[in-house]
Amino acid sequence: MNPQLLFSEYFDIDQKIVDRYGALNICLEADLPLFVDPFLLFSSTNPEYQALHDKIVAHLVFLRELAVDHPSIGLTLFQFPEIRQNWLGVCKWGNSGKGLGPTFAKNLIGAFNGFYRNFGTETVTDASHIEKLTLVGSGIGRDFISDFTTNLMFEFLLGYSEKFAKQHLSDQQRRTFTVRCCFDQDLMIWKTKSFELPYFYKGDREEDFILLTPVDLLTKDEAFICHSDFTSQFRVVANSLDNAALRDSVNLFFMKRLPVNPKKDDIGRAIDATVQKYPEILDYYIKKKEAEKDKASALSSEKVKKLREELLATLAEFCNHIFANSDFYQTKPSSYSEALKRAHFLKQVIEDNDGYRIFYKNGKPIASEDTVQRIFRLTWFASPLDVNSEVNNGRGPADYKVSFGSRDSTIVEFKLGSSTSLKKNLLNQTEIYKKASKSISDIKVILCYTKAEIVKVNRILIAMRQENAENVVIIDATKKLSASKV
Numbered sequence: 001m002n003p004q005l006l007f008s009e010y011f012d013i014d015q016k017i018v019d020r021y022g023a024l025n026i027c028l029e030a031d032l033p034l035f036v037d038p039f040l041l042f043s044s045t046n047p048e049y050q051a052l053h054d055k056i057v058a059h060l061v062f063l064r065e066l067a068v069d070h071p072s073i074g075l076t077l078f079q080f081p082e083i084r085q086n087w088l089g090v091c092k093w094g095n096s097g098k099g100l101g102p103t104f105a106k107n108l109i110g111a112f113n114g115f116y117r118n119f120g121t122e123t124v125t126d127a128s129h130i131e132k133l134t135l136v137g138s139g140i141g142r143d144f145i146s147d148f149t150t151n152l153m154f155e156f157l158l159g160y161s162e163k164f165a166k167q168h169l170s171d172q173q174r175r176t177f178t179v180r181c182c183f184d185q186d187l188m189i190w191k192t193k194s195f196e197l198p199y200f201y202k203g204d205r206e207e208d209f210i211l212l213t214p215v216d217l218l219t220k221d222e223a224f225i226c227h228s229d230f231t232s233q234f235r236v237v238a239n240s241l242d243n244a245a246l247r248d249s250v251n252l253f254f255m256k257r258l259p260v261n262p263k264k265d266d267i268g269r270a271i272d273a274t275v276q277k278y279p280e281i282l283d284y285y286i287k288k289k290e291a292e293k294d295k296a297s298a299l300s301s302e303k304v305k306k307l308r309e310e311l312l313a314t315l316a317e318f319c320n321h322i323f324a325n326s327d328f329y330q331t332k333p334s335s336y337s338e339a340l341k342r343a344h345f346l347k348q349v350i351e352d353n354d355g356y357r358i359f360y361k362n363g364k365p366i367a368s369e370d371t372v373q374r375i376f377r378l379t380w381f382a383s384p385l386d387v388n389s390e391v392n393n394g395r396g397p398a399d400y401k402v403s404f405g406s407r408d409s410t411i412v413e414f415k416l417g418s419s420t421s422l423k424k425n426l427l428n429q430t431e432i433y434k435k436a437s438k439s440i441s442d443i444k445v446i447l448c449y450t451k452a453e454i455v456k457v458n459r460i461l462i463a464m465r466q467e468n469a470e471n472v473v474i475i476d477a478t479k480k481l482s483a484s485k486v
Contacts, residue, residue: 043293078105417453
């Protein structure tokens, strides 16, 4: 049976075809934590990419003019839904994000009538960059870059996906969809166009299309121009200003706002105050990043390669292993027994069926808590139970809440044996989540890479009098000797 987790598996085509086309072979059960970095459009030698960057910036300038000239304008034009069909984002299950709603729209209008009133009129940099809006202030962060960029690239991505579908998919695998994707500035409306796209339907879900995204536009974690990089580079940028008077003024203003023995938060507040006084420092930082544009593609490529090797390939290999070696998905619902069974199946595959190899690359352990959580979640994709990741019911997010109806629910938490806060978390965390979620049961899964970690975990459980607890599953992911050497 084909688990059909990946685009290539779902459409029964060779992954090499997707790779040669230059697209990411996406997962169709959960978003991949990647997004389009607009700086990769700017730094590209591809004229089509450069034109897309100009289009994105021009639309933001258009919105700035609307906000400044008509400050009481409605919020609709400043809101952007998440384009879920690209299967990129932070959802660990499914592909439905929040998008940029009314709160974002209000923040953007306020920013354009405040600190960013002159966005689009920069003279220091070679071009304007939408990432500038994420460097100071609140309410406009990485989600803005992802959702805004994808909305303004929507028509391009639809055409890119249509071309692939017509070249490589059968008539039965594609269908015509009419989509709002191009903005008419004169009418100030999003207009529709029709595209023949990869067709997606599974179980009782509604039909939908799939978007492919070029790998060379994707990055992970942070954009090339971002707030964390700006704060780390602030002193370098300030000290490299050509204008001596400005350089001295910026440094003096900054230093006066630092207490003796400043902490990280003190430095951050001093930087924010300095930027408010000398906003041009942002443009000099961006100019520095423009001068380093040759690095952007290589850095993002490495991030994407790492994710593909450590998460995407791992997910596919693990789930193929499940389908090949068990009838795992043909079970009757019960949240606790089902969650426990899957946790023990993870344990069995990793410990007894060479599954531990999946968690190593070049001899080094690669699985973070996030990786194991995603793998666990995808073992549920054929299950009738409701499985929600990072459920937050008021006391912080739990890894998973598995439920079958309102009275049958189980919290599942994943930890690494190497965690320094393991004992504290085992004592407190799950009980807090259970109480907040009104869950009946809980399961704790602990992945250990070394024998020392296993010993440590067992010692903690003995101290807690939980050494034989059914709901604590320790997974031994240490490297195993081959049978011939045992």
